[in-house]
Amino acid sequence: MKRIFQYLRPSVPRMILGLAIKFTGTVMDLFLPWILAYLIDEIVPRKNMQEILLFGLLMLVCSVIAWVGNVLANRMASRVARDTTQRLRHDLFSRISYLSCRQADEFTVASLESRLTSDTYNIHQMIGMMQRMGVRAPILLLGGLAVTLSLDLVLTLVLVATLPFVAFVVFYISRKGIPLYTGLQKSVDGMVRVVRENASGIRVIKALSKTEYEKKRFAGVNGEVVQKETKAGSTMAASSPLMNLFLNAGLTLVVITGAFRVWQGETGNGTILAFLTYFTIILNALLSINRMFVMYSRGSASAKRIEEVLDAPEDLEILPREHQDSPYHVEFENVSFSYHTGRAPAVENISFALKKGETLGIIGGTGCGKSTLVHLMIRFYDPDSGKIRINGDDIRGIPQEELHTKFGIVFQNDALFSDTIEENIRFGRDLQRQAVEEALDCAQARWFVGELEEGLDYRLAIRGSNLSGGQKQRVLISRALAAHPEILILDDSSSALDYQTDAKLRQALISRFRDTTTVVVAQRVSSIRYADHILMLEKGKAIGYGTHEELMENCPPYREISISQMGGENHGQ
Numbered sequence: 001m002k003r004i005f006q007y008l009r010p011s012v013p014r015m016i017l018g019l020a021i022k023f024t025g026t027v028m029d030l031f032l033p034w035i036l037a038y039l040i041d042e043i044v045p046r047k048n049m050q051e052i053l054l055f056g057l058l059m060l061v062c063s064v065i066a067w068v069g070n071v072l073a074n075r076m077a078s079r080v081a082r083d084t085t086q087r088l089r090h091d092l093f094s095r096i097s098y099l100s101c102r103q104a105d106e107f108t109v110a111s112l113e114s115r116l117t118s119d120t121y122n123i124h125q126m127i128g129m130m131q132r133m134g135v136r137a138p139i140l141l142l143g144g145l146a147v148t149l150s151l152d153l154v155l156t157l158v159l160v161a162t163l164p165f166v167a168f169v170v171f172y173i174s175r176k177g178i179p180l181y182t183g184l185q186k187s188v189d190g191m192v193r194v195v196r197e198n199a200s201g202i203r204v205i206k207a208l209s210k211t212e213y214e215k216k217r218f219a220g221v222n223g224e225v226v227q228k229e230t231k232a233g234s235t236m237a238a239s240s241p242l243m244n245l246f247l248n249a250g251l252t253l254v255v256i257t258g259a260f261r262v263w264q265g266e267t268g269n270g271t272i273l274a275f276l277t278y279f280t281i282i283l284n285a286l287l288s289i290n291r292m293f294v295m296y297s298r299g300s301a302s303a304k305r306i307e308e309v310l311d312a313p314e315d316l317e318i319l320p321r322e323h324q325d326s327p328y329h330v331e332f333e334n335v336s337f338s339y340h341t342g343r344a345p346a347v348e349n350i351s352f353a354l355k356k357g358e359t360l361g362i363i364g365g366t367g368c369g370k371s372t373l374v375h376l377m378i379r380f381y382d383p384d385s386g387k388i389r390i391n392g393d394d395i396r397g398i399p400q401e402e403l404h405t406k407f408g409i410v411f412q413n414d415a416l417f418s419d420t421i422e423e424n425i426r427f428g429r430d431l432q433r434q435a436v437e438e439a440l441d442c443a444q445a446r447w448f449v450g451e452l453e454e455g456l457d458y459r460l461a462i463r464g465s466n467l468s469g470g471q472k473q474r475v476l477i478s479r480a481l482a483a484h485p486e487i488l489i490l491d492d493s494s495s496a497l498d499y500q501t502d503a504k505l506r507q508a509l510i511s512r513f514r515d516t517t518t519v520v521v522a523q524r525v526s527s528i529r530y531a532d533h534i535l536m537l538e539k540g541k542a543i544g545y546g547t548h549e550e551l552m553e554n555c556p557p558y559r560e561i562s563i564s565q566m567g568g569e570n571h572g573q
Helices: 002-046 049-097 101-107 109-134 136-151 153-160 163-200 202-207 211-237 239-263 269-310 370-377 400-404 421-426 433-442 446-451 469-481 499-512 548-554 556-566
Strands: 330-337 347-354 359-364 385-390 407-410 487-491 517-522 533-538 541-546
Touching (some): 002 109, 002 136, 002 269, 049 109, 049 269, 101 109, 109 269, 136 153, 211 239, 211 269, 239 269, 347 359, 347 370, 347 533, 359 370, 370 517, 407 469, 421 433, 421 469, 433 446, 433 469, 469 487, 533 548, 533 556, 541 548
Antiparallel strands (some): 330 347, 330 385, 533 541
């Protein structure tokens, strides 16, 4: 909760003002029963109409002040909760954006989405509730007890005797509630994950007639959420009937004791009426305190989950810059990496060196580590051993912003956004329209964009679902080329292109991006056969490195792939 309190600091002046207004309105509420008791016991017997009207006017003034004060304070509390949650959500989103891929894998995307949405909502509700009731309820409770002491000591002591039982109920149940709400939020993470998977894979699910299966899977996680929410809710809800039981038992004793005292002439009728009113005020105050503890239980559980993300250490620390003179632009020196400690490495002892403007093709079976090398090159992960250098600098010493601006990248499963084609290519960068059009020409996307009525202003659906697979890949390649990157990475980005378009794309890259070092991850030999270097991987290890001709001669697995895809060992040479 410490981090949450830090986000409240900018709103402290407004909170103090709001709490002062709330205090004034609450005190006015406390005066009303006392004035009523005095009016009935002291003024009415004197039958002085002017005094009755005066005290009636005084009660009206107190009511108006109480109403106006509470409305103003509640509005200010809502604004504080809104602004605090906005700052918190902004910083949480920013922190999530800078988490390393390893940290994002540990939290899971579904959990991060849940923390950014439902957990921040719980914080919003908690902050608003604590401001609205955090002053009012204690003042009504303590003030009500203080006023009743002045009215009748004996009746107050009868009422106070029930409060220890009420306090025990609130404390015990609240202590049980926080772990239950923590478990509930974890179940919500699981439900978000299933919904996310279904939304992303809806076409596959329908194509394979797995709708009923997915409905059952969702019913399972949904049932788990309902079960845990019911358990947490019923546990916390038990406090209200127990409190009512104790307080109503106290009220019964107060009424019986009060009847005897009125009969004996020790207490007036107005005092009993006021006392019963204060008892109602005290009861409502205790119920409000109970609701605050329920909301606090949910909010504190959510705050803990949010703080886990905000306090996550920097996983990819920027080390002191280490430089060595080298003729190479990109170098891998005996690089090994495993996604999980203790498991087999995803890549092992990988070494290669590229001069500026050279092209490296990476080929191999599924799961052999091709994309892992790309992730290591742009430092989504740090290698377990070995070094990666760009222009002689160890990439661990290059600031992230500087490092990533060197790259133009098309990932294997890249995303297009619900915006125009031009904005998807520009992607928030300060690029001229001419650069966008040149990138479209190079990516062989000009002809299909030109056929669209809106051209570059054509608006894409979410994930570019209103484009074909090949069209999406060409827009993505245009995005990578638009800023003329120092290093271009194409991770299986031409799989949906026909051979003719793929060949034209390679020719355009050779003619227009001569000084750009290119890394091409591919499944087709034709996409990389003209690369300066080709690296073949198998189970994370390099089993071949050289030109197409050298691998055809010295690497049997590469030769087999080439023959199977291109129809012969010497085809096209």
